[in-house]
Every structure is written in C-alpha cells, then in structure tokens.
Amino acid sequence: MELDYVRWLTEQLSAGGPIALGIGDDAAVVNIEPGRQLVVTSDMITDQVHFDLGLHAAERIGRKALAVNLSDLAAMAAEPLAAVVSLNLPREHEPRQLAEQLTEGMIPLAEQLGCPVIGGDTNVTRGPLVISVTAFGTVDAGTAWRRSGAKPGDRMLVTGKLGGSLQGHHLDFTPRVAEALQLASQYDIHAAMDLSDGLSLDLARMTKASHVGAVVELAKLPITEQAARAAVDSGKSPAMHALSDGEDFELLLAVPPAVSAELLATQPLACGLTDVGEFTADTSLVQLNADGTREALLATGYEHR
Template sequence: METDFIAWLVSRLPADQRLEVPPGDDAAVLRPPAHRRTVVTVDMLMEGTDFVLGPDCSARAIGHKALAVSLSDLAAMGARPEAAVVAVALPRHGGDTLGREIEVGIEALAAEHGVTLAGGDTNAWDGPLVISTTAIGSVRPGAAWRRDGARAGDVLVVTGAFGGSLLGRHLAVVPRVREAIFIAEHFAVHAAIDCSDGLSLDLSRMMAASGTCGVVRLADVPIHADARRRAARDGGTALDHALGDGEDFELILAMPPEAASALVAAAGTAPLDLPITMIGTVAAGTGLVAEAPDGGRSPLEPRGYVHAFDS
C-alpha cells in the first residue's frame, strides 16, 4: 500500500514558495533564502530505545517529537527553520495507520513553525518503528550560535525549568524556536546548546567545547514541578532530576553579563513567554563546579543520558 500512502501524503502538503520542485519528484529543490547560511541537523528515534508505543505514547506524539527534537537543534543554533525531510521504517503490521498518524503529528508542528515538508522516504519491515527527521534552517552568515564560544566572565542563562520530563514533556516537546530567533536578533549570545540529555551533561559539553569551566549556583537552577513529582516517588532530590534527567529541550546560553541581565528582564512578555534564569557563570578552567548557597564550591559531575555501544 506504499503508493497509496505516498499519494495521500503528497496530497496533504501545502504549496510553498520555498520549494522550486515540490515533493513527488526524485528529490525536492529548495530556494535558499537570500544572504543566509543553511543549517542542517538530523535525528533518529527508535521504538524500544527512545519510546514505547502504547496508551501513553501515540504514533502522532512520536511524529511531533521527531520533528520537535530537530527543531530544538535548529533553535540551539539560533537558526530559523525552513524545511524538513522525514524517513520512516514502519512495521509491516499496522504500518499504514501508524504512518498516517505520524504524519499528522509532524504536519501540525511543521505548520506551527512555518516548516515546509520537502519530502521523505517510507519503508516497511519486520522491525519496530524507526523515524528519522532532517531539519533545514537558515541563519545570517557568521551568526550561528555555537557550543565553543563561551568565555570566562559570561553568565549562564537557561529558558524554562528542568527535570522530570519522563512524566510527559519528553513527548510533548516544545522546541524554543521562536524564543531563539528573538534572542538571536536582540541579545549577544556567545554559546548555546539545547538540553536533550541532561542539564549538567549538556552544559559540560558546552564548557568542554569552549575550554571553560561552568560554575552552577545550585539554588538558582529552575526546577520543574515534574522533577518534584518524580523525586517524591523515587526518594531522589528534585535538583538531581533537574540536573540529570534530560529531554527538557530548553536552551542553555552563555552570554555577556549585560546581555544576560537584559534578557532576563525581557522574559515574561511575548515571544519570551517563559521563565529565563541566570544559573551561574563561566570561569577559566574545565568541567563543572557546583556552588552551594553558602558559597562553598565542589566539583559537579555531569549526569544525563548517554547512548552506549561497544566494539
């Protein structure tokens, strides 16, 4: 039924000026925006590893998440999303229904962020559902946010709150696309990363790339209510959940102090309709340091999700 499925899919896609050759040919042709650089990112989600389909996790939710995590990566580059292509390996049994639900989830988020769906590939097999999204964005030349630009003296700033995403936010991912575009236009940002694997782990990656040390004021880490709920269930601390759970898909930014203060002051009004918090500073050195409320400092071990494999 692949031909029916593809015909159904192509018929749903709205025409878009950015597509010189629309989906349905061997490949799509995009008109790149004038005077912009192209930003590309790819992600893959695998049933059994990244999600388990069931009452709490619909195929539509997986479609949403697959595109959302790629858009979050574009946001972490300060880029504007333009287009996406999607490859899906569908289980033979029930694959048609699954494929259509996934597409509906992808379409809704694409429409919300002005992303044109430029094509894809659909296969059926005897394995579980696998979905890969490639998102294409654009940014002014030289303006992309990178991980390696943090400098001693910068202030560490985060959007939103952290921890406990497994209670549902890991599926209902809200990529900080509009926020990132607005911040990129109005505030100086030295380095950025999105929080996919864990606040402390992703921050440590930024610090490693920048050759700097991140000093985190533990009392200032914004803790999500979900982190408190998880802590109440498992006896851990909400702070540990905030630092290590991951899949928050918030932005972690290193900014000059004046820019950080201005950004925090601008939070709460559209399009920055979310808390924005200074959680620490960047210092000379390496790794992460935790600063307690009494000013005492100790090493902070990065924790989070790591894809493990061996030889």
C-alpha cells in the same frame, strides 16, 4: 558509543569547501550564497530507545521526531526552512495507518514553526519503528549560534524549567525556535545549545567546546513540578533531577553579564529565562550547593544508546 564515533568521524572528514561547521555541534552549517548559510540537522528515533509505541500515541511520537530536530535548529538560532522524514514501519502495526498517524502528529508543529515536511521515504520492515528526520534552516552568514563561544565571566542562562521530562514533556515540548530567533535578532549571545541529555552532561559539552569551566548554582535552578514530584519517590533532590533527567529541550545560553542583566530585568520570553551560574576560566565544573558548599559537578545526564 556516539561520542567516540563522532570523534572518529570528525577526523575522517575535514571542514572546508562549502562546509562552514561540520560534525560536533547541534547542526552543521553549509555556505549556500554570500551572506546566507544553510543549517542542517538529523535525528533518528527508534521504538524502545526514544519512545514506546506500546505506551505512546503515534501522533505524539511523530511530533517528537520532528520536535527534536527543530530544537537543534533553535540551538543554532536558525530559521526553519523544511524537513524530510523517513519511516521504517513495522509490518505488524498496520503500517499505512501508522504512517498517517505519525505524520498527523508532525503537521501542526510543522505549521506552527514554519517547517513543512517536503519529502522522505517509507519502508515496511520486520521492525522496530524508526523515524529519521532531517531539518533544514537558514541563518545570516556567521550568525549561527555555536556551543564553542562561551567566555569566562559569561552568565549561564536557561529557558523554561528543567527536570521530570519523562513524565510527558519529552513528547509534548515546543522547540524554542521562536525564542531563539527573538534572542538572536536582539541580543549578543556567545554560545548556545539545546538541553537534550541533561544540564550537567550538556554543560560539560559546551564548556569543553568553549575551553572554559562553569559554576552551577543549584539553588537557582528552575525546577518543573514534575521533577519536584519525582524527587519525592526517587530519593534524589529536585535539583539533581533538574541537572540530569534529560530531554528538557530547553536552551542553555552563555551570555555577557550586561546582556544577561538586561534579559533578566526585561524577561522578553514568555517561557522565562533564569540565571543558573557562571562560566569560568578555570576549566573545572563546580556545583554551588544551597548551603554554600562547593563540589565537583558530575556529568550524569542521560546518554542515549
């Protein structure tokens, strides 16, 4: 649904005027002054779709609502400015208390990453709980990372580890804002996006936007303990979990080989950077298995509906 609608919407709305980058990347980019641009992202999460109010503490849910937006700012290497939050509070859940709990979950993350909540809207409805966050950041003009800049020969790097996010990481992750700003200030990064729907699906989006293909080396994937444990029960390999579980909220980067070599040698990020493959001129997506065989990489990530 979402992809079709985004395509249709993109056709309706032409970039131009103050709009430097419209619909289709992790965030939109707007010219606000010579030399500086505004980066805007908006994500809405809903009970029973993105979280379960019956299972998860409201504070963790509120934190996630802000975090997914900050992850989109990180994907653009934008410096956070502020966020606005709108809440639809279900009548049967003591709405005032719920609003406070959701907000209390946001505030530490907002302070940690320099993105104060400056306004919003609250309504009490018959439900479900809906949390809509719009986050703003800024970049020097022309420096926002995009998903469309990967070049054949670029190395494919990811931050942190992948897979098993639904065991808890999807509620407690720290958006890679600081890491993105650190990399953007010192290194030539060709393309970036955040991994929200699984490496295989998000990689397909990056390669399509960049008009390239890619080879992913399964043996190199950095795999979380949660994914390794999940594989014991699921019958899928840990690597398949890392490829398709979704909600990792790590960064996927396309980096020139010389820059990649330096990053891997110096490892400037505490979360680690791992080389997991290469971007190619051939536009197909290939997985290189541990035994040296190759097969088509299926985009099997999680599409939120």
